[in-house]
Structure formats: C-alpha cells, structure tokens
Amino acid sequence: MLEVEGLVSGYGSVTVLRGVAMRVEPGEIVSIVGANGAGKSTLLRTISGLIRAREGRIRFHGVDIGGKAMHHIVASGLVQVPEGRQLFPTLTVNENLLLGAFARAAWQSRHALRRDLEKQVYPIFPILAERRDQLAGTLSGGQQQMLAIGRALMARPRMLILDEPSLGLAPLVVEELFSVVQRLRNGGMPSLLVEQNARAAAAFSDRVYVLRQGTVVAEGTGADMLRNETLFSEYLGTA
Amino acid sequence: MAELQYFWQITVAGLGTGLIYGLIGIGFAIVLNVSGIINLAQGEFSMLGAIMTLYALQVLGLPIFAAIALAVTVVTILGVAFERLCISRLKVFSIQTAIFITLGASMFARGGAMVAWGKENHSLPAFSGHGAVSILGAAVPLQVFWILGIAAAVIAALYWWFNRTLFGLAMRSCAENRLGAEFVGINVRLMVTVSFAMSAALGALAGIVAAPLTFVSFDGGLILGIKGFVAAILGGRGSYLGPVIGGLALGVLESVSAGYISSTYKDSIAFAVLILILTLRPNGLFGRWAAR
Numbered sequence: 001m002l003e004v005e006g007l008v009s010g011y012g013s014v015t016v017l018r019g020v021a022m023r024v025e026p027g028e029i030v031s032i033v034g035a036n037g038a039g040k041s042t043l044l045r046t047i048s049g050l051i052r053a054r055e056g057r058i059r060f061h062g063v064d065i066g067g068k069a070m071h072h073i074v075a076s077g078l079v080q081v082p083e084g085r086q087l088f089p090t091l092t093v094n095e096n097l098l099l100g101a102f103a104r105a106a107w108q109s110r111h112a113l114r115r116d117l118e119k120q121v122y123p124i125f126p127i128l129a130e131r132r133d134q135l136a137g138t139l140s141g142g143q144q145q146m147l148a149i150g151r152a153l154m155a156r157p158r159m160l161i162l163d164e165p166s167l168g169l170a171p172l173v174v175e176e177l178f179s180v181v182q183r184l185r186n187g188g189m190p191s192l193l194v195e196q197n198a199r200a201a202a203a204f205s206d207r208v209y210v211l212r213q214g215t216v217v218a219e220g221t222g223a224d225m226l227r228n229e230t231l232f233s234e235y236l237g238t239a
Numbered sequence: 240m241a242e243l244q245y246f247w248q249i250t251v252a253g254l255g256t257g258l259i260y261g262l263i264g265i266g267f268a269i270v271l272n273v274s275g276i277i278n279l280a281q282g283e284f285s286m287l288g289a290i291m292t293l294y295a296l297q298v299l300g301l302p303i304f305a306a307i308a309l310a311v312t313v314v315t316i317l318g319v320a321f322e323r324l325c326i327s328r329l330k331v332f333s334i335q336t337a338i339f340i341t342l343g344a345s346m347f348a349r350g351g352a353m354v355a356w357g358k359e360n361h362s363l364p365a366f367s368g369h370g371a372v373s374i375l376g377a378a379v380p381l382q383v384f385w386i387l388g389i390a391a392a393v394i395a396a397l398y399w400w401f402n403r404t405l406f407g408l409a410m411r412s413c414a415e416n417r418l419g420a421e422f423v424g425i426n427v428r429l430m431v432t433v434s435f436a437m438s439a440a441l442g443a444l445a446g447i448v449a450a451p452l453t454f455v456s457f458d459g460g461l462i463l464g465i466k467g468f469v470a471a472i473l474g475g476r477g478s479y480l481g482p483v484i485g486g487l488a489l490g491v492l493e494s495v496s497a498g499y500i501s502s503t504y505k506d507s508i509a510f511a512v513l514i515l516i517l518t519l520r521p522n523g524l525f526g527r528w529a530a531r
C-alpha cells in the first residue's frame with residue numbers, strides 16, 4: 001500500500017533521514033517510535049510531500065509519489081494529521097472540516113459537503129456536531145485532535161498518517177482516539193502513526209518500526225516489541 | 240445653514256473618493272492576507288487600468304464598457320503574470336524579497352507607462368456624462384453613483400466568495416495557517432496567484448471608475464496606492480469591509496481638511512493618519528491586525 005525505500009531527506013544542508021525503508025500493508029496500523037529528534041516527523045513530512053526527498057522512493061498504491069506536490073498527494077488519498085494539529089483557530093469547527101474536503105471537492109457546494117460531514121465525521125466524533133459553530137481555537141486539546149482527524153477524514157483518505165496524535169492529551173481521550181483509528185482500520189483504512197509512548201504504540205499497532213538518528217534500527221510486530229524489553233530500554237531510553 | 244451645506248458637500252465628495260481608496264485597500268488586503276506580501280505595485284494596477292481604458296477608447300475606438308472590460312482583463316492577466324514570473328519563482332521565498340520585487344515592479348510599470356503614454360495628464364469621460372444630482376443640496380456627480388454601485392457589487396461578490404464558497408474559505412485558511420492549508424491539500428501557491436488576480440482586477444476597476452473625477456497620468460498610481468494602503472491599515476486587515484470603512488474615513492478626513500484648512504496638505508493627511516494608526520492602534524480601528 002505504502003512502500004518507502006532508501007529514503008534520504010532533511011532540511012537545507014542538514015540530513016535527517018539516512019536511508020529509511022518501511023512499508024504499510026492494507027489493513028495495518030503501523031507505528032514509528034523513537035526518541036525526540038530521531039526524524040519521525042521528518043519521515044512523515046517527506047512521505048506527505050512537504051519536504052522533497054533527496055534520494056529513495058515512495059510508492060503509494062504502486063504509484064511513485066516522491067517529488068509530487070502535497071496537494072496531489074492528499075488528492076490521491078494519503079492524508080496526514082500533522083504534529084500540533086495545524087487547525088484554523090479563528091474558523092469554525094464546520095469550516096475547518098469543510099476545508100478537509102478541498103483537495104477532492106474544491107468546487108462542490110458547501111451544502112453537498114455538509115452531507116458528507118453528517119455521514120463521515122459526526123457519527124465518529126459526535127462532540128464536533130455539537131460544537132459545529134464554535135471557533136476551532138476555543139476547543140479543548142482532545143476536541144482539537146478530533147477535529148484534526150475529522151478534517152483529514154473529509155478528504156476521504158485511503159490511508160491516514162498521524163503525527164503524535166496523543167501528545168498532551170488525557171489517557172481517556174487517547175484511548176478514544178486509538179479506538180477510532182482501530183475502527184477505521186477495521187473499515188479498511190490503514191494508518192501510519194508516530195507515537196511518543198512506545199509501549200502504548202506497541203500495544204495497539206500491528207507492526208512497529210524503531211527509528212534512531214534517521215535510520216530504522218528495529219522492526220517487528222507489536223507483540224514482539226512488547227516482549228522485547230531490551231529494545232525499549234536500548235533504543236528509546238524509556239521504560 | 241450655508242455652513243452646514245458646505246460641510247455636507249465636502250463630506251459627500253470625501254465619501255466618493257473614500258470608496259475608491261477602499262476598493263484599492265481591499266486589493267492590498269486580499270494579497271496581504273493570503274500571501275503575507277504587501278504589494279507595493281497595487282496602485283499601478285489602478286493606473287494601468289485607467290490608461291488602458293483610455294487606449295481602448297481612443298485608439299481602438301471601443302465603446303466605454305467594452306474598453307473597461309478589456310482593460311480589467313489585461314490588467315488581471317498582467318497581475319497573474321507578474322506573480323507567476325517574478326514572485327512564485329523565487330528560489331528561496333521570503334516576504335521581504337517579495338515586497339522589494341513589488342517595489343521594482345511598480346517603478347517598472349510607471350516607467351513603461353510614461354514611455355508608452357507620455358507625461359501628460361489625460362482625462363477619461365464620465366460613464367454617463369458629466370451631470371450631477373442634488374442630494375439634500377449637495378451636488379453629487381453621476382460618476383459617484385457608478386463608484387457606489389461598483390463598490391456595492393464588489394463587496395457583495397467578495398462576501399459570497401469568502402463566506403459561501405469552499406475556494407474562498409481556502410484562501411482565508413491560507414491567511415490563517417499556511418502550513419495547515421498545505422496539509423489539507425490546498426495548493427497555497429495557486430491561492431497566492433488567485434489573490435493577485437483578484438487584487439489586480441479590483442485595482443484596475445477602482446482606477447478606471449475614479450479616473451473621470453480626476454485625471455489619468457503615468458504616475459497617478461503611486462498616490463492612489465498609498466491611499467489604498469492607508470485604508471487597509473486603518474480598517475484592520477481582517478476583511479474586505481474594513482478597508483472600505485478605512486477608505487471612507489480617510490476620504491472624508493482629506494476632504495474636510497482640504498475644505499476648511501487648505502488643499503495643500505491633502506496628501507500629507509494620509510501619511511499622518513498612517514503614522515498615527517501604526518503607533519496608536521496597530522490593529523486598525525477595528526482591531527484584528529495582529530490576530531493570528
């Protein structure tokens with residue numbers, strides 16, 4: 001579904017990723033874990049086309065998307081919920097959600113898109129329906145993360161990328177978000193996500209990659225990772 | 240009574256020019272909001288619009304409304320070409336570099352217009368004759384009604400665009416969070432181009448509809464651009480209504496000061512207002528300048 005090979009990428013003269021290979025198969029939730037600064041966000045930004053890879057290949061559904069503009073990649077169904085959510089704080093909840101559909105429906109009437117909202121987003125996050133006319137900036141952290149995911153869903157993604165969706169959220173909210181990601185996977189939409197809590201990631205993902213200083217140093221199923229105590233202590237430095 | 244009459248007449252005149260400043264200010268605000276660029280060539284769109292209308296009228300012999308349509312189209316194309324060729328090609332984009340490029344473009348446009356059209360002042364005929372209508376005793380030139388109608392149509396169209404279409408909403412989202420817009424799959428560069436097209440069309444229209452009240456010259460865009468900029472700052476950059484209100488305020492202020500003190504200082508008023516606003520109320524009269 002998504003295949004990355006020999007990816008080299010970075011910022012200006014700084015090389016961050018030094019030959020990353022990874023893949024996501026249909027029906028999988030794949031996590032990338034690693035210490036701060038390991039290059040996790042850089043990997044996701046390169047896959048999404050925000051940063052251009054210097055070397056390597058990125059294929060999505062068999063199509064080479066390396067070097068394509070971000071709006072093309074979103075339109076092809078690979079949609080990212082970015083680090084820090086990147087919402088539009090002075091637009092309403094509904095306006096934020098509608099904008100999620102821009103890449104596929106720039107000229108559709110807002111009325112038609114509202115129907116999509118009711119079918120695709122409100123059933124998953126009923127709180128967003130309640131807050132639909134509120135400004136996005138006034139939502140709580142958990143609600144903002146739901147809005148960010150809802151906005152991505154409005155693009156009708158074939159695969160979702162999430163960069164630290166649980167950052168700064170209460171455990172109960174995190175649990176709810178994870179269960180949404182799992183339900184989406186069961187409905188046929190795989191996810192690639194970055195998690196700072198490696199244990200939680202391992203527990204709920206099908207496969208895990210450990211990234212360290214821009215290279216993949218370990219890979220395994222979530223269950224493998226949970227069993228392998230040394231991996232956590234060695235590569236993540238966290239218990 | 241005659242005192243009041245005089246004041247009323249002056250105010251009405253100020254409102255007419257104020258609307259023009261407002262239209263030019265909207266052009267500034269749209270580009271600034273979407274791209275962060277202060278387009279110092281904004282006034283040049285107005286000058287080019289007026290000169291091209293004259294050209295189409297006198298040289299091509301087109302009827303007035305065909306001439307206007309042609310001029311607005313050509314200026315819009317020039318605005319898009321300018322953005323595509325000069326701004327979006329910057330290797331390393333920075334707002335400062337882009338602003339300097341617009342300064343260069345404004346000088347280039349003035350120079351080109353002078354070479355092509357000469358240094359003389361020309362006049363554009365009023366759209367429906369040089370008559371005037373008396374409103375409560377103030378003589379209002381018919382052209383002012385054209386200005387009023389066009390301003391109203393522009394505001395209504397922009398309201399629809401920015402509040403009722405997803406494309407307009409996407410332009411607002413670029414102003415709000417450029418990175419967020421990219422993640423959503425909005426082609427931000429395209430939005431910047433569209434913003435230049437809109438502001439070029441608006442600027443040209445403003446210059447054309449204003450021309451019959453003054454005159455057309457190669458350097459007329461400079462001062463109009465400054466007035467429009469002040470209108471945008473005065474109104475706060477949030478919307479399209481802000482610059483119009485800012486423009487009306489500036490127009491009346493200028494007109495009143497010219498009527499009661501001296502017209503010598505008319506153009507300095509705009510600068511004084513600009514400095515006062517930037518020091519005392521940097522968010523504009525209605526605040527929102529820094530709201531992002």
Ligand SMILES: Nc1ncnc2c1ncn2[C@@H]1O[C@H](COP(=O)(O)OP(=O)(O)O)[C@@H](O)[C@H]1O
Nearest residue numbers: 011014016034035036037038039040041042043
């Ligand atoms: N915009 C940027 N410009 C330059 N260097 C950056 C930028 N963003 C991140 N980096 C650097 O790239 C490295 C990897 O960052 P990142 O991918 O954000 O790590 P992670 O998401 O794993 O915490 C870090 O050393 C960071 O300092």
Ligand SMILES: [Mg+2]
Nearest residue numbers: 040041042083
């Ligand atoms: Mg990160």
